[in-house]
Amino acid sequence: MMREPGVNVAGHTAATAYPFISGPDLGAFGPPVGTNLDGGGTFCVDPWELYRANLISGMSMLLFGTVGTGKSTLAKCWCTRLVQFGKKLAVASDLKGEWTEVVQQLGGVVIQIGTGLPTRLNPLEEGVRPSVDSMGNQLTDEGWSQMVRTRRMSIMETVIKILTGQEELTSDEHTALDDAIDRATTRAESEKRTPTVVDISWALTEGRDDTITDEELARASRSLAKTIRRLHSGDLGGMFDGESTVTFDPSLPAVSIDTSSMRSSTQKARRVASACCGTWIEAMVTNPDAGQRVVVYEEGWDSVTNRADLQRMVENWKLARDYGIFNILIMHKVTDLNMAGDSGSQMAAMAQSLLADADIKVIYRQDPAALRATTSQLELNDKERAQLPLLQKGTGLWRIGQKTFRIRNTRTTPEAELFDTDQKLRTTKSVDEVSMIEDEHGQLITDWAA
Ligand SMILES: Nc1ncnc2c1ncn2[C@@H]1O[C@H](COP(=O)(O)OP(=O)(O)OP(=O)(O)O)[C@@H](O)[C@H]1O
Ligand SMILES: [Mg+2]
Incomplete structure (x- = not known):
């Protein structure tokens, strides 16, 4: 019998010899994202499938x-x-309110947070207790209270750092805050409720242990109390200073926090709001029992310019895989990550760790000024670099592990209507309001033009 011996060639030789053969395919299952412009047909991605197939190891x-x-x-x-x-x-914090309709259409809930609005979220809320810890072991009561305490300390530190602009808390401030969180918790638990920032303010002032006479510590407590006051009597009052007025239903398919009414607030206020909303959402979804969930951070560039939030995010991202979460952080350019700190600084290292942990990187059109940094940080080749300034709207390079795919995101007409953020083109119809017409085959279809 005759056998075809075949030829062994390197990939680039094969590509030259057979120029019309399609490019690489992901070979994975999942929902369609769009069209692979280098051949390969419809591009489908399910991050959990990619993880299972060992194509990615981080879930961000x-x-x-x-x-x-x-x-x-x-x-x-x-x-x-x-x-x-x-x-x-x-959706952790939706400053443009552009996810509201999307989440509603999916049958989810939208939580609206802003000055003068009735809804309140307590960033110190316990959250949903998972049955296992990040190692997959049964979560003990002790382990759970440690988790809650760490999260409370972390969000309070974050808020204080944002409001004061300081890089780190002093050791006296740290001690005072640590003690205040314990006192606030004891007080609230004795009244069978969740501690709030008002309890922390109390614990830092009249609720302080007056047997401690350390003057430095007393000064640190007073200064912390002054900073935190902004959360309950300043411009942020009424949003994060009491028990939550909404409960989280983990069985719902979608939830978003719409912070669009804060668009005209100061940058500090917006950052505090986004940190508090992020913490609240994370406390609710860090739970493998509720299934697999995507968490979207819009305006990610705002989060990573601030050390405290960045730190929180890096820590949370490390846990993502264990808790069934996939994170998406949206930014303008790679160099936004460098704004977090001078090169060599701890901040820059954290930003780099965020970049390294993200095993899927999608790059849409970049300004010429950002090309060099994008190319080197994301390890793109010359051909890919040349494409960056030319990418059309809706087309991007997907870096998954070491492979790159050029993908055009395709939307159906109803999706385009729903997702369009261009206010001029926007219709305000909900699906219930649109009229139905017959197409040429007599089938009823939605009349989006009506
Ligand atoms: N795949 C696509 N095909 C055609 N038009 C698109 C596509 N994707 C987005 N657009 C259009 O481009 C405009 C901007 O889209 P979008 O708001 O998603 O951009 P963005 O990058 O999130 O903007 P921003 O930086 O302001 O947040 C919208 O009007 C949208 O309809
Ligand atoms: Mg956008």
């Missing part, structure tokens, strides 16, 4: 692109389809 994605290149549209499109594939969705 960074999405870069200049203003208006279609980043949010891609996130909405993909997340909606992931929900249809049985995953859940959480």
